[in-house]
Amino acid sequence: MAQKFVESILVMGDSVAKGVVFHPEKKRYVFSKDGFIRRLKAILRPSVHDLSKFGTTSDYGQRILSEKLTDLNPDLVLIEYGGNDCDYKWDEVAEDPMAVHLPNTPLKVFEDNILRMVQSLKKLNKVPVLMNLPPLNAASYFRWFTKNDPQRAHNILKWLHDVSKIYWWQEKYSYTIEKIAQATGAHMVNVRGAFLRQPKYQALICEDGIHPNGDGQALMEKTFVDYIVKHAAYMMA
Numbered sequence: 001m002a003q004k005f006v007e008s009i010l011v012m013g014d015s016v017a018k019g020v021v022f023h024p025e026k027k028r029y030v031f032s033k034d035g036f037i038r039r040l041k042a043i044l045r046p047s048v049h050d051l052s053k054f055g056t057t058s059d060y061g062q063r064i065l066s067e068k069l070t071d072l073n074p075d076l077v078l079i080e081y082g083g084n085d086c087d088y089k090w091d092e093v094a095e096d097p098m099a100v101h102l103p104n105t106p107l108k109v110f111e112d113n114i115l116r117m118v119q120s121l122k123k124l125n126k127v128p129v130l131m132n133l134p135p136l137n138a139a140s141y142f143r144w145f146t147k148n149d150p151q152r153a154h155n156i157l158k159w160l161h162d163v164s165k166i167y168w169w170q171e172k173y174s175y176t177i178e179k180i181a182q183a184t185g186a187h188m189v190n191v192r193g194a195f196l197r198q199p200k201y202q203a204l205i206c207e208d209g210i211h212p213n214g215d216g217q218a219l220m221e222k223t224f225v226d227y228i229v230k231h232a233a234y235m236m237a
Helices: 036-045 058-074 092-097 108-124 138-146 152-158 165-184 189-195 214-234
Strands: 008-013 019-024 030-031 047-050 076-079 125-132 187-189
Touching: 008 058, 019 125, 036 047, 036 214, 058 076, 076 108, 092 138, 092 152, 108 125, 108 165, 125 165, 138 152, 138 165, 165 187, 187 214, 189 214
Parallel strands: 008 047, 008 076, 076 125, 125 187
Antiparallel strands: 019 030
């Protein structure tokens, strides 16, 4: 197969890739000017088409990928999903903690979605690059979605049993991404490892417990740049 340099990159992801952070003074979500994809745009030679979108899941990414490939014809596609996929509808859990509740995207469906995306890219000689999930802060996230409401927290904990379950459940989705990369030979940027190697990774997460803050975004940028520098010679179709 003839080799060619990567000239254009397509980013498919959710609010983490979009650089969404919770602004502590404004008390709302904002798009950070220092989001890691924006930072990469200023650093990388290839053009970067950022189609990441707040609140999206792998279902959305898998559904629109072929259309975007036709429109943009990128050489490399960065896939960043999982944070919304593994999440639950907490209002419904709080309302009926004795019911059966499923995540937004069941784990097997998530695995199939990511695998199909990788396989479709490889068939078209595109370079798939996966990103695993930044670790969340389970205690902060629990406080966030229970909204300082003791009864809501009580009901959700009745279903959840243990706040730490939030962490290891999200970790399963992150591990699934790693497993797919290993099985398919796709590139995988280990953002999670970069966070967990920090003395206190929680300081890199917004008060909502899930979105990397400005320092977290800077760490993701460094992790990507280090990976690209190391693997640039191989990141070609």
